[in-house]
Amino acid sequence: MNEESHVLEKPPEGASADWTIPQDWAAYSAQEHATWDILFERQAKQLPGRASEAFLAGVDVLKLSKPGIPDFEELSERLMKLTGWQVVAVPGLVPDAVFFDHLANRRFVAGNFIRKREQLDYLQEPDVFHDVFGHVPMLANPVFGDYMEAYGRGGLRALEYDSLDHLARLYWYTVEFGLIEEAGDLRIYGSGIVSSHGESVFALDDPSPNRIAFDMKRVMRTNYRIDDFQQVYFVIPSFEELLRVTVETDFAPLYGELENASDFGPADIAEGDILLTRGTQAYACERAAASPA
Ligand code: PHE
Ligand code: FE
Numbered sequence: 001m002n003e004e005s006h007v008l009e010k011p012p013e014g015a016s017a018d019w020t021i022p023q024d025w026a027a028y029s030a031q032e033h034a035t036w037d038i039l040f041e042r043q044a045k046q047l048p049g050r051a052s053e054a055f056l057a058g059v060d061v062l063k064l065s066k067p068g069i070p071d072f073e074e075l076s077e078r079l080m081k082l083t084g085w086q087v088v089a090v091p092g093l094v095p096d097a098v099f100f101d102h103l104a105n106r107r108f109v110a111g112n113f114i115r116k117r118e119q120l121d122y123l124q125e126p127d128v129f130h131d132v133f134g135h136v137p138m139l140a141n142p143v144f145g146d147y148m149e150a151y152g153r154g155g156l157r158a159l160e161y162d163s164l165d166h167l168a169r170l171y172w173y174t175v176e177f178g179l180i181e182e183a184g185d186l187r188i189y190g191s192g193i194v195s196s197h198g199e200s201v202f203a204l205d206d207p208s209p210n211r212i213a214f215d216m217k218r219v220m221r222t223n224y225r226i227d228d229f230q231q232v233y234f235v236i237p238s239f240e241e242l243l244r245v246t247v248e249t250d251f252a253p254l255y256g257e258l259e260n261a262s263d264f265g266p267a268d269i270a271e272g273d274i275l276l277t278r279g280t281q282a283y284a285c286e287r288a289a290a291s292p293a
Contacts, residue, residue: 163255
């Protein structure tokens with residue numbers, strides 16, 4: 001997500017007015033391509049049966065198993081034929097309005113750098129593995145593609161209402177960390193989970209986090225943490241339902257209402273929650289005990 005403090009005001013030198021830069025695919029070293037391959041192999045082994053069928057189908061149809069960091073041009077060509085989406089490179093975090101405008105026009109912005117070898121398991125800024133492996137397969141799904149475009153338009157609107165914090169939580173708990181119920185089972189579709197070796201097991205199997213049926217307003221009232229595994233996951237019944245409820249709701253009156261509503265913490269259970277799993281929060285407690293703030 002965008003952390004405003006790190007965002008420049010103008011596109012850096014060499015970037016276009018819309019902040020895009022050439023991916024410069026030829027400049028990746030063999031070592032960098034090999035880092036992608038290691039990350040890809042680990043997740044390819046772990047995700048069948050865990051990730052949503054839509055995600056797995058996206059990996060397949062986009063041919064992401066081809067060795068090396070994907071070439072955005074080649075990837076965009078496949079994606080364009082499927083759902084009209086493209087992948088464009090940016091130098092890092094971009095201003096919110098730029099990000100939303102790209103989404104609204106079916107362009108997904110991706111960082112072009114890849115993490116270092118000592119960061120295989122953890123890094124805070126999104127790199128090309130998170131952005132491409134985590135996000136792009138879902139863009140091959142027509143319903144999810146429509147959701148992302150609608151979100152971009154909703155973001156531009158939220159800027160006018162000065163309500164980005166609430167809308168950002170919807171992105172966080174769906175696009176980044178969402179779970180879905182498929183054939184009576186929980187599956188992962190959130191990009192932050194599918195691109196994480198640890199969290200793609202934790203999110204489904206660990207007794208620590210709460211797993212709660214998705215409710216749009218509830219989600220928009222819930223804080224999130226960006227520095228560790230999540231303490232709560234929200235579960236959608238289907239992508240169609242996620243698209244329907246978010247598109248059919250006019251967020252303008254909601255933003256007004258939410259301005260005066262109190263926030264929930266990530267571990268809170270609220271009145272009306274449908275709990276699929278009541279978490280022990282043991283993981284979060286242990287972590288807090290190990291590193292007192
Ligand atoms: N319906 C939202 C609005 O009125 C827009 C939106 C659609 C936001 C889909 C997120 C996802 O602003
Ligand atoms: Fe992301």
